[in-house]
Amino acid sequence: MTIPAPLPAVPLLHARGVTKSYAVRRAPAATVLSGIDVDVRQGEMLSIVGPSGSGKSTLLYCLAGLERADAGEIAFDGTRIDGLSQARLARLRRDRIGFVFQSYNLIPSLSAAENVALPARLARRRTPDVPAALSAVGLSGHGGKRPGDLSGGQQQRVAIARVLAAAPDLVFADEPTGALDTATGGQVLDLLRAHATGRRSVVLVTHDLDAASLADRTLILRDGAAVAELSRPMPSDILDVLHAAERTGAAS
Ligand SMILES: Nc1ncnc2c1ncn2[C@@H]1O[C@H](COP(=O)(O)OP(=O)(O)OP(=O)(O)O)[C@@H](O)[C@H]1O
Ligand SMILES: [Mg+2]
Numbered sequence: 626m627t628i629p630a631p632l633p634a635v636p637l638l639h640a641r642g643v644t645k646s647y648a649v650r651r652a653p654a655a656t657v658l659s660g661i662d663v664d665v666r667q668g669e670m671l672s673i674v675g676p677s678g679s680g681k682s683t684l685l686y687c688l689a690g691l692e693r694a695d696a697g698e699i700a701f702d703g704t705r706i707d708g709l710s711q712a713r714l715a716r717l718r719r720d721r722i723g724f725v726f727q728s729y730n731l732i733p734s735l736s737a738a739e740n741v742a743l744p745a746r747l748a749r750r751r752t753p754d755v756p757a758a759l760s761a762v763g764l765s766g767h768g769g770k771r772p773g774d775l776s777g778g779q780q781q782r783v784a785i786a787r788v789l790a791a792a793p794d795l796v797f798a799d800e801p802t803g804a805l806d807t808a809t810g811g812q813v814l815d816l817l818r819a820h821a822t823g824r825r826s827v828v829l830v831t832h833d834l835d836a837a838s839l840a841d842r843t844l845i846l847r848d849g850a851a852v853a854e855l856s857r858p859m860p861s862d863i864l865d866v867l868h869a870a871e872r873t874g875a876a877s
Contacts, residue, residue, distance in 0.1 A: 658683055
């Protein structure tokens with residue numbers, strides 16, 4: 626008889642009351658996130674959807690420790706990251722967290738292959754199998770090109786290869802298929818889905834409800850607040866919640 630492994634007691638990421646405002650010049654600070662709770666369990670893929678400007682990217686930045694939340698608790702694998710020193714936070718991000726930016730953030734002076742190898746170089750880790758990482762995103766033969774010589778969708782795939790090659794415990798992907806055609810987007814989603822296994826988890830922000838429904842759970846944001854969390858939803862379930870939230874918002 627095999628005894629199933631016990632479920633981990635603490636989620637990989639545990640966030641409560643994440644709040645963030647931005648002050649723009651002299652205007653009163655605008656609240657972008659108003660107290661968001663979110664957990665990401667090991668081996669799980671969580672998707673986040675919501676209208677443009679609802680705070681999805683800001684939430685990812687706060688959860689990944691790229692931005693400091695104004696208030697709230699964020700713990701990664703049992704360690705509070707809000708309040709961690711910049712140096713310790715940078716080390717944690719380098720060693721255990723990957724971030725696929727909505728705007729790719731490739732280094733323009735480095736080739737695609739050098740961009741993929743960069744995180745390992747910076748962390749003084751063994752260089753990953755760069756040709757395999759590029760091949761997995763359909764970019765075999767493009768390793769020598771610089772970002773400026775690649776299309777937007779190709780740059781996006783280099784950014785994804787760069788993160789997945791480092792095999793971090795937690796991947797945040799902000800609209801990773803935004804610039805991709807259906808077939809290539811499907812490949813990328815398969816890679817992200819396959820990453821979310823064992824200890825590894827993925828948080829996916831997307832406007833694509835079919836992509837969102839590949840996740841184990843979906844968090845729906847509106848105006849910086851979580852309006853619903855759905856378990857293994859169909860795309861139509863997500864759409865219903867988005868429409869209902871829109872009607873409530875319009876009525877208030
Ligand atoms: N650095 C900043 N300074 C001021 N305001 C900001 C800043 N970053 C984001 N915002 C504001 O916060 C709100 C949420 O932005 P965010 O980028 O998180 O939205 P989003 O849901 O990711 O949108 P999209 O789907 O268009 O990517 C927007 O109103 C935006 O103008
Ligand atoms: Mg965004």
